[in-house]
Amino acid sequence: MHNMFKSRNSRVQDYDNHVASSFRRPSNEDEDEVKPSEKVYNENSPLFNKTVPKTIIIAQQIAAESLETQLNTQKRNQYLAALIATIGGFIMGTTLGWTAPAGPMMENGQYGFQITVENISWIASVMPLGAMLGCPVMAGLVNKLGRKHLMIMLTMPTLIGWAMILWAKSVIWICAGRFLTGFSSGSYSVIVPLYTSEIAEKEIRGTLGTYFQLQVNAGILFTYLIGSYFNVFNLSVACAIVPAIYICLMFLIPESPIFYLMKGNVEKAQLSLKFFRKPVVHVQQELNTMQSALAKV
Numbered sequence: 001m002h003n004m005f006k007s008r009n010s011r012v013q014d015y016d017n018h019v020a021s022s023f024r025r026p027s028n029e030d031e032d033e034v035k036p037s038e039k040v041y042n043e044n045s046p047l048f049n050k051t052v053p054k055t056i057i058i059a060q061q062i063a064a065e066s067l068e069t070q071l072n073t074q075k076r077n078q079y080l081a082a083l084i085a086t087i088g089g090f091i092m093g094t095t096l097g098w099t100a101p102a103g104p105m106m107e108n109g110q111y112g113f114q115i116t117v118e119n120i121s122w123i124a125s126v127m128p129l130g131a132m133l134g135c136p137v138m139a140g141l142v143n144k145l146g147r148k149h150l151m152i153m154l155t156m157p158t159l160i161g162w163a164m165i166l167w168a169k170s171v172i173w174i175c176a177g178r179f180l181t182g183f184s185s186g187s188y189s190v191i192v193p194l195y196t197s198e199i200a201e202k203e204i205r206g207t208l209g210t211y212f213q214l215q216v217n218a219g220i221l222f223t224y225l226i227g228s229y230f231n232v233f234n235l236s237v238a239c240a241i242v243p244a245i246y247i248c249l250m251f252l253i254p255e256s257p258i259f260y261l262m263k264g265n266v267e268k269a270q271l272s273l274k275f276f277r278k279p280v281v282h283v284q285q286e287l288n289t290m291q292s293a294l295a296k297v
Contacts, residue, residue: 074201074276074277074278075201075203075204076278077275077276077277077278078199078200078201078204078208078276079204079208080253081199081253081254081276082196082199082200082208082211083211084246084249084250084252084253085151085192085195085196085250085253086192086196086211086212086214086215087215087242087245087246087249088151088154088188088191088192088212088215088246089188089189089192089211089212089213089214089215089216089219090215090216090218090219090222090242091158091181091184091185091188091219091242091243091246092184092185092188092189092215092216092219093215093216093217093218093219093220093221093222093223094219094220094222094223094239094242095127095178095181095182095184095185095219095239096127096185096216096219096220097219097220097221097222097223097224098223098227098235098236098239099120099123099124099127100223100224100227101223101224101226101227101228101232101235102227102232102235102236103120103124105227105231105232105235106119106120106123106232107120110231110232110233111168111174111232113169113170113171115171115174119171122171122175123171123174123175123178124178126175126178126179126182127178127179127181127182127185128182128186129179129182130178130179130180130181130182130183130184130185130186131182131183131185131186131189132186133183133186134182134183134184134185134186134187134190135186135187135189135190137183137187138150138186138187138190138191139190142190142191142194143259143262146255146256146259147191147194147195147198147255147256147259148195148250148253148254148255148256149255150187150191151188151191151192151195151246151250152247152250152251154184154187154188154191155184155243155244155246155247157180157181157183157184158180158181158184158243159240159243159244160177160180161176161177161178161179161180161181161183161184162177162181162236162239162240162243163177163240164176164177164180165177165178165181165236166233166236166237166240184243189212192212193209193212194256195256196208196209196211196212197209198256198257198258198259199256199257199276201277219242222238223235223239226238226239253275254271254272254275254276255268255272256272257269257270257272257273257276257287257290258290258294260272261287261290261291261294262294266287266291269287269290270283270284270287273286273287
């Protein structure tokens, strides 16, 4: 019996020694065994490639710069298209501001026929009358003919209106010309902001939305400056040149991708979106989002 208890105590002691050794701090001899491997793979070792972290950092910097450049390039065409399209607001501004410098000139007989103060009041007021008619008409046509096509088409009544003002034979000619330019101005106030909002990304949509009103104010200022130095004929010529330039610039930008999707032309919508998001090739996700939004309307 005594031998059995002695054997049992011996096994218990061996177990305790084993457990204690597992928590024992390594001795100096054990540390020396580990050190050679650390020395082999430390920073001073020829086997350690010290260029890998620097290469990764440089690659990350290049990727970040490339991404920043790409994002700037994506928005460049949007800014350019908005700047071109909102020249319609500049045309509206020249139409609005024309009567201020031209009124005294007309009273002085620069047209070769008598124009009274009452006539000038009618000439000034017929322009907003045309604009009031242009707004509802364009609201019904904008989804049928397209934003870009209508902006180009509206340069025709604008140029005809300025031509009637330039070579007017009576007050009625001037009023008719003002009515046509007013019709175009009211139409631009509907189409241009719509086009700008449809081509812009949400991050810059607010910024591009201010372009139209800035162009309107710039057009008014333009007529005041030109009118202070030139006669009524040259003032009208300067105003007529703007829509002629506008029609040429409009061919440089594509139609809104939203309009193409409304017409079911997905291929042209994708090409249009690629232009505005250039050089990003993968625009399918945004195109799908646009389609989903149109489906809910």
